[in-house]
Amino acid sequence: MALRSIFRAVIMGPPGSGKGTVSARIVKSFGPKHLSSGDLLRANITAKTELGLLMKSCIDQGQLVPDDVISRLILRELRAMEQTDWLLDGFPRTVSQAEALDTVYCVDTVINLDVPFQTIKQRLTSRWIHTPSGRVYNMDFNPPRVAGLDDDTGEALVQRDDDTPETVTRRLKAYENLTEPVLEYYRSKGVLETFSGTETNKIWPHIQVFLNEKLSTMKQKVVA
Ligand code: ATP
Ligand code: MG
Numbered sequence: 001m002a003l004r005s006i007f008r009a010v011i012m013g014p015p016g017s018g019k020g021t022v023s024a025r026i027v028k029s030f031g032p033k034h035l036s037s038g039d040l041l042r043a044n045i046t047a048k049t050e051l052g053l054l055m056k057s058c059i060d061q062g063q064l065v066p067d068d069v070i071s072r073l074i075l076r077e078l079r080a081m082e083q084t085d086w087l088l089d090g091f092p093r094t095v096s097q098a099e100a101l102d103t104v105y106c107v108d109t110v111i112n113l114d115v116p117f118q119t120i121k122q123r124l125t126s127r128w129i130h131t132p133s134g135r136v137y138n139m140d141f142n143p144p145r146v147a148g149l150d151d152d153t154g155e156a157l158v159q160r161d162d163d164t165p166e167t168v169t170r171r172l173k174a175y176e177n178l179t180e181p182v183l184e185y186y187r188s189k190g191v192l193e194t195f196s197g198t199e200t201n202k203i204w205p206h207i208q209v210f211l212n213e214k215l216s217t218m219k220q221k222v223v224a
Helices: 019-030 037-046 050-060 067-079 095-102 117-125 165-189 200-223
Strands: 008-012 033-036 086-089 109-114 127-130 135-138 192-196
Touching: 008 019, 008 165, 019 033, 019 086, 019 109, 019 135, 019 200, 033 037, 033 067, 037 050, 037 067, 037 086, 050 067, 067 095, 095 165, 109 165, 109 200, 117 127, 117 165, 165 192, 192 200
Parallel strands: 008 086, 008 109, 033 086, 109 192
Antiparallel strands: 127 135
């Protein structure tokens, strides 16, 4: 018995704004499926698929991969998730990607993490990730229990090839030029919710309250 309609959300914010960390918490509290374009691309690189090999240099240089490539990849994944609540992370990143998504699905909510660029630059250099799961750690404020090892699997953590200072600068530029217009796109549709701050742990409770309300409203609408 469906008590409410399917919840389709997008999480946005500059690189290193905490999308991965907040997404994991949203999944834990509210249970949508998390689909991260960056994780998907890195999985392709690790598996050395044709797509992964083609896109690796682009990603390592901090440039966006072509719109049609990423849109096709993501929309294919979403097709298998028709009846599932989902949370998209890292897609759409350009207005053209947002339009591609719109031809297939209507997004209910866009959660925008508004974190100052200065904070981000510091953060990314102390970030370590567990590539297979996409779990993110930060040596300053969210360290693993054992240095260098993933909490759940005990496997090695790595730093991303695109987390060097120069590449981070380039990614922030791409964000300003290509992704900020997407915020405007969703604002004009009335679905943008912005959460500002410098610490994920302080931003998170506000997101939790917001989603609790949002999901209970969706439930009431279907019951009514
Ligand atoms: P973070 O994961 O720290 O928030 P990010 O948003 O820069 O940082 P990912 O989302 O993991 O990183 O993406 C890494 C790289 O993958 C991007 O720099 C880009 O090259 C490519 N990429 C990911 N998603 C897209 C997309 N929607 N369009 C184009 N390129 C993408
Ligand atoms: Mg990410």
